[in-house]
Amino acid sequence: MRHLRALCAIADTGSLHKAARQLGMSQPSLTTQLRRIENALGAELFSRGRTGCRPTPLGRSVLSRARPLVADMAALVTETLAEAARADGPRLRVGSTASRALPGWLRRLRDRFPGTDVGLRVDVSAHALLRELAAGRLDVAFVHEVEGCPLRVPDGLVHRVLVAREPQFVSLAPTHPAAARTVVDLADLARDHWMVDPNVDGEWDGLRRVLATAGIDPPLLHGDYHTAASLISLGEAVAPCQPTSVPREDLAVRPLRGDPLAVRLLLYARPATPLDPLHADLAAAYREAAHRSPPYRAWLHAGGTAAPCLLQDPPVDRDPP
Known part of the structure; x- marks a missing residue:
């Protein structure tokens, strides 16, 4: 086969x-x-x-x-x-690309569905997760779609949009000259090595398109983002990052001027799955993750339009920092 x-x-x-x-x-x-x-x-x-x-x-x-x-x-x-799931008791098999909203979402799902075995599979490839979902090996998949690189979605799946356009920020060394600014221009990074994971669906093509539109052709490195973090902290590279990323002593996170890089956050399921409550719990968890990131919180209150609901303060008793 x-x-x-x-x-x-x-x-x-x-x-x-x-x-x-x-x-x-x-x-x-x-x-x-x-x-x-x-x-x-x-x-x-x-x-x-x-x-x-x-x-x-x-x-x-x-x-x-x-x-x-x-x-x-x-x-x-x-x-x-499906037959095995009915025999073993209730199960909810969750798939997701990397997201800082995951811990809060999983906790909410276990609270909402007591007695249900909530499993998790994380994969860098949205396409791989959607195939697993269509084949019945997952019940729900939280994925991102790089702007300009639409996903190939198998037939028969339903979805909800979590964030229609999430800006991608940039991570760089705190000693980088551009880190002194609150917003970074792509031109300020034209001579830096950019690192991107080619296994993330659409990420490589999306970054190349944005850099070409900006008229810059910086050297590019391929590697996973765990490796990238080490290189970035040493000043050897810069990389796109999720806006929910929390800055560290050795890693600065800044928005890009004009938000040229963006993704769409989507929740997919098979028709029999109760998608609305899953989406509501994910939205609450994502809102908390957004507010835990000072750069993202500042971007939102400065007029960012990722999602109006993100401007609401999250409940303080559900998922403390």
Whole structure:
């Protein structure tokens, strides 16, 4: 089934690169897997060119038989998981990209649904979480969508918008000259190394687009944001960050002038999931996280328009700093 899913993904996306991202694997690994499949069959299933991958006549024949098998297996997994959940008692399986609202949200969910086993899966890829949700392995997924890079959402999911446009701030060393300002211009960072995690869906493309629009072409580094924090504190790099990030002694957080980088925060679920109360609890947890960040709180009260409800003071007895 793993090989059949890979073939379907390559055909659906028309690209080994895009298919690898959809499957949550590296492009070289997918290329090797495709080569092994074709070697086993003794013929090419896809023709490769500058415009991408296209199925050969044999490839179309194989895909016509592979797609029903993949769909049937997905249905089997979904139904089996649902049956297991009913047998084991109530469960709520939560997926999320990284967010500082998560601790407060999980606590609220456990308060709202006593006796329910609330599980959590965190993944840098929103697409991976949405696939898990559509396959029945998650009940709800909190994800972000980089502006200009729309998510590929599987059919049959419902959603609510948490924040229509969340600005992305920048993290930099406190000794960086731009850290002396309350708002930073992209031009002030034109000669810095920017670090971005290419595994975060849309992040690399979104940052390149914003930098190109600003007319700057700084050197870029690829790596996870835990590594980035170490480099930033040493003055070796700067990086986009969530506005809910809390500054540290070795890390400054500043908004960018004009808010050129932004994401949309979305909550997805399958139709049977009670989405409205989950959304209400997430909104309360996010509001608290926003107010715990001095730069974000100042940005909101200076006229930021992420969400009007964020200007309300959060309850002080639910999630203390």
